[in-house]
Amino acid sequence: MDHLPLAAAVTPESQQGRALNAYRKALATAASVAAHSVLARTMARELLPDELRDAARWGAKFVRARFFAAEKQRYTLVIRRHVDGGGYNENQLFMAARAYLATKIDPRAMRRLAVAGSRCKEADGSSSWRTLLCMEPGDSTTDVFDGVEFKWTSIETGGDDDGKKGNGGHRSKYLDLSFDAEHTAMALERYIPFVMATAEQLQRPERVLKIFMNEWRSWSAFNHHHPATFDTLAMDPALKQSIVADLDRFLKRKEYYHRIGKAWKRGYLLYGPPGTGKSSLVAAMANYLRFHLFDLDLSEVRLNSHLQRLLVTMPNKSLLVVEDIDCCFDAKPREDHKTAAALEPAIDVDYSSDSSSPSSSDDAPLKAYGEPQQNITLSGLLNFIDGLWSTSGEERVIVFTTNYKDRLDPALLRPGRMDMHVYMGYCGWEAFKTLVHNYFLVDDHPLFPEIREVISQVDVTPAEVSEMMLRSEDADVALRGLTELLRDRGRKAGKEADIKNDVVVETEGNVA
Numbered sequence: 118m119d120h121l122p123l124a125a126a127v128t129p130e131s132q133q134g135r136a137l138n139a140y141r142k143a144l145a146t147a148a149s150v151a152a153h154s155v156l157a158r159t160m161a162r163e164l165l166p167d168e169l170r171d172a173a174r175w176g177a178k179f180v181r182a183r184f185f186a187a188e189k190q191r192y193t194l195v196i197r198r199h200v201d202g203g204g205y206n207e208n209q210l211f212m213a214a215r216a217y218l219a220t221k222i223d224p225r226a227m228r229r230l231a232v233a234g235s236r237c238k239e240a241d242g243s244s245s246w247r248t249l250l251c252m253e254p255g256d257s258t259t260d261v262f263d264g265v266e267f268k269w270t271s272i273e274t275g276g277d278d279d280g281k282k283g284n285g286g287h288r289s290k291y292l293d294l295s296f297d298a299e300h301t302a303m304a305l306e307r308y309i310p311f312v313m314a315t316a317e318q319l320q321r322p323e324r325v326l327k328i329f330m331n332e333w334r335s336w337s338a339f340n341h342h343h344p345a346t347f348d349t350l351a352m353d354p355a356l357k358q359s360i361v362a363d364l365d366r367f368l369k370r371k372e373y374y375h376r377i378g379k380a381w382k383r384g385y386l387l388y389g390p391p392g393t394g395k396s397s398l399v400a401a402m403a404n405y406l407r408f409h410l411f412d413l414d415l416s417e418v419r420l421n422s423h424l425q426r427l428l429v430t431m432p433n434k435s436l437l438v439v440e441d442i443d444c445c446f447d448a449k450p451r452e453d454h455k456t457a458a459a460l461e462p463a464i465d466v467d468y469s470s471d472s473s474s475p476s477s478s479d480d481a482p483l484k485a486y487g488e489p490q491q492n493i494t495l496s497g498l499l500n501f502i503d504g505l506w507s508t509s510g511e512e513r514v515i516v517f518t519t520n521y522k523d524r525l526d527p528a529l530l531r532p533g534r535m536d537m538h539v540y541m542g543y544c545g546w547e548a549f550k551t552l553v554h555n556y557f558l559v560d561d562h563p564l565f566p567e568i569r570e571v572i573s574q575v576d577v578t579p580a581e582v583s584e585m586m587l588r589s590e591d592a593d594v595a596l597r598g599l600t601e602l603l604r605d606r607g608r609k610a611g612k613e614a615d616i617k618n619d620v621v622v623e624t625e626g627n628v629a
C-alpha cells in the first residue's frame with residue numbers, strides 16, 4: 118500500500134487540534150509563570166530584607182532607563198545664525214551659543230575643528246587677537262546642566278564650498294540643541310538664559326569702555342582708558358578682596374534679584390581723606406565689571422526732571438558715580454527739600470529724544486524762576502535711583518564718594534541704602550608695597566624696614582607716596598625721598614603730640 122506523504126496526511130481537523138494543544142500549553146505556561154512570579158514576589162517579600170528589595174527595584178529601574186531611554190521623546194531647538202534668512206541680521210543667541218560652546222568643546226573628540234579669530238580691544242585701549250574654537254558642520258558636543266544632557270550639533274546647508282551662494286542657494290548655518298522633551302521648560306527658562314549669561318561674561322573683557330559726562334540733561338561719551346585695576350590699587354588686601362568678591366556676587370545674581378523683587382543694582386559709598394584712591398577705585402570697578410562709567414556732575418543738573426531723564430537714559434551694565442556727594446546738597450532739612458521739589462513745575466520730558474540742547478518747554482521753568490536754580494534734592498536722587506532703576510533696566514552700580522562721611526544726610530547712610538561702605542584710608546605697609554611694585558617692580562629694598570616702621574605711625578596718602586615715586590626713575594632715589602618725607606611727617610606728628618600734651622598738663626595744672 119502506498120503511503121501518502123506525511124504532509125499530505127495532515128488534515129485541517131488535525132491542524133486545529135494541534136493549534137488548540139499549543140494554545141492550551143501556552144496558557145498553562147503563562148499561568149505557571151504568573152504563579153511563579155507571585156510566589157517569587159511573596160518569597161522575596163517574606164525572605165529578603167528591605168534594603169535588598171530596594172536595591173533590586175533600583176536595579177530594575179536602571180535597566181529600564183538604560184534600555185528604553187532611546188524611546189524617550191526628544192525635542193530640538195534650531196538656532197539659526199541669521200534671523201532674517203538674508204544673512205544680514207545676526208542672531209545674538211547663535212553668537213552667544215558659539216562663544217559658550219568654545220569653552221565646552223573637547224578638541225580630542227572632534228574630527229575637525231574650526232578656529233575663528235577676532236581682534237579685540239584691551240582694557241588699556243590696545244587691541245589683540247583672540248581665537249575661538251568652533252565645531253565643524255556635522256559635529257556634536259554634549260553639555261550637562263543641572264544633571265540634564267543637552268546635545269549641540271553644528272549644521273550647515275546650501276551654498277558651495279567657498280561659502281558663496283551656490284546651486285544650493287543661501288548657505289545657512291545653525292545649531293541644533295536637542296534634549297529630552299520632559300526638560301523643555303528647563304531648557305527654555307534656565308539653560309538658554311544660562312548660556313547667554315555665560316557668553317556675556319566671556320565677552321565682557323572685549324567691551325570698549327566709555328565714560329559719560331552730563332551736560333544739561335544728556336550725556337556726552339568719551340573713550341575710557343583709565344589704567345586703574347584692582348592689581349594696581351594700593352589698599353588693604355582683605356578689603357580689596359571683599360570688594361572684588363562683592364562685585365562677582367552681584368554679577369551672578371540676576372535671578373536672585375528677580376526672585377526677591379528688587380532692582381538688580383548695587384550701591385557703594387567710598388569715604389576717606391583726599392588722595393586715598395576713591396576715584397581710582399571707581400575706575401578699577403568699572404574696568405573690572407567692564408561697565409560704562411557715568412560721571413554725574415549734579416551742579417550741571419538744574420531740575421529733578423533732568424535728573425530723571427539722565428538716569429533713565431543710562432543703559433544696562435553701567436556704573437554711576439557721584440563724587441563728593443556731601444558737597445552736592447546744602448544742609449537744609451529734608452522738609453525744605455520737599456518744598457523745593459514741589460515748586461518745580463511738572464515738565465513733560467520727551468525721553469525718546471536724544472537731543473542734548475534744551476527744548477523750549479525746558480527753558481520755561483528757568484525763565485519763570487529768573488536765575489537757574491538747583492531743585493535737585495538728595496531724596497529726589499535716591500527716590501529716582503530706587504524707583505526708576507527698578508523699572509528701567511538693570512545691572513547697575515552706583516557709587517557715591519565723600520571726604521566727609523559725617524557730613525552726609527542720614528538718609529544716605531540708612532541701612533539698605535548703600536550696600537557697602539568702604540573706607541579708603543592713609544597708606545599702610547601693604548598699600549605702599551603695591552605702589553612700589555607698580556612704579557619700580559621692586560619687592561624688597563634696604564629702606565623697607567624703616568619705611569615699614571614709620572608709615573604705620575604717620576598720615577601719608579597713597580597719592581603722596583605715588584607723587585614721591587614719580588619724582589625719579591631710580592628706585593633708590595625715590596625711596597630715599599619718601600623716607601625723608603615720612604621722617605619729617607613723623608617729627609611733625611611728634612611735635613604736635615608734645616604740644617597737645619603740654620596743653621593738657623597746663624589745663625590740669627590750672628584745675629589743680
Ligand SMILES: Nc1ncnc2c1ncn2[C@@H]1O[C@H](COP(=O)(O)OP(=O)(O)OP(=O)(O)O)[C@@H](O)[C@H]1O
Nearest residue numbers: 349350351390391392393394395396397579580583
Ligand atoms: N589707593 C591708591 N592706589 C593707587 N594709586 C592711588 C591710590 N590713591 C591715590 N592714588 C594715586 O593718586 C592719584 C589721586 O587719587 P584719587 O583721585 O583716586 O584719590 P581720591 O581719594 O579720589 O581723591 P579726592 O577725594 O581728592 O577725589 C591717583 O591718580 C593715583 O595715581
